[in-house]
Amino acid sequence: MASPLRVGVVGCGNIVEQYLATLPHLADVRFVAAADLDPARAQAVADRVGGRALTVDELIADPEVDLVLNLTIPDAHDRIALAAIAAGKHVHGEKPLAATLERAKPVLEAAAAAGLVASCAPDTVLGTGTQTARAAIEDGLIGIPISATATMMAAGHERWHPNPDFYYQPGGGPLLDMGPYYVSALVTLLGPVVSVIGAASALRSERTIGSGPRAGEIIPVNVDTHVTGVLTHASGALSTIVMSFDTVGTKASNIEIHGTEGSLIVPDPNHFAGDVHLKRLSDPWQDPWETLPVSGGYVDGGRGIALQDFVRTDGSPRTSGELAFHVLDIMETLLRAAHEGRSLAVESTCERPAPVPLTELD
Known part of the structure; x- marks a missing residue:
């Protein structure tokens, strides 16, 4: 390249x-x-x-x-x-x-x-936040990964976005808007997904724009605004995901990964950096959440770092189209499973992206 x-x-x-x-x-x-x-x-x-x-x-x-x-x-x-x-x-x-x-x-x-x-995109998964968590899993710090949670709960983009209409029309909603960050991180950390089951709701048919020249205007809602589901990874790990535009707030971690020997708190996958916290099974009763040193990812990465990765991997970027296709397949299948009320197979798959070694930008 x-x-x-x-x-x-x-x-x-x-x-x-x-x-x-x-x-x-x-x-x-x-x-x-x-x-x-x-x-x-x-x-x-x-x-x-x-x-x-x-x-x-x-x-x-x-x-x-x-x-x-x-x-x-x-x-x-x-x-x-x-x-x-x-x-x-x-x-x-x-x-x-x-x-x-x-x-x-x-x-x-x-x-x-x-x-x-x-x-x-997203190439946030190439940053030190997700990649330090990936290194911890690779190093066996949590043993065998068993489960994960991914949580994005907000009141809705109409509160701040001056033209939020597309968030509430087909192709929008919390899962398709924010889900790529979370699902891409889950696949990076735990591997591809083979099946999903879920539920979804849209209890409000209208939203009110809260800022900008259209403030006070009513817009229609034609998508699910609260989506929850369970993703079964090929490894056997189970990820529970909640994506919502129907909440005031939450104290839940963005992503947690739980294994036989420990648990990880992973930073917001919409960002490149952030602290990764580890709780070890061997020391469960003390204040055991330790902050791990940064050990993977592009340091000080930002949107577009995938292009550097594109060259460094000789045209085999970790943010591959196959990964993006699989993530989109997971999300579409989850929405379909929610409406059909049954577990559905995810037809596509992808290679789990290779970890990013700790890399300083030139």
């Missing part, structure tokens, strides 16, 4: 700010172009980082672009990815891989046929 990897960004909305905080600091990545439906936004990004402002079609066709960083809205993810692959470009996109599993499959098929790579 050539270094530096020449990256063109398609989609210069709010999320691009987080990528711009990381990309200039990656030794193996060079920003070369930006494109957006709003030319002014593309020009602003190009001016800040250094590069050219192009139309979407120009960027996808540009021979100076090796990889298209796809930061468009979910409904456009597959269309942009397929166009980039057809033009001979690798693709890394924001989550999800596509708006639906059915639309995601052609992206992986096209990339494989062309000998190209399609990878996908």
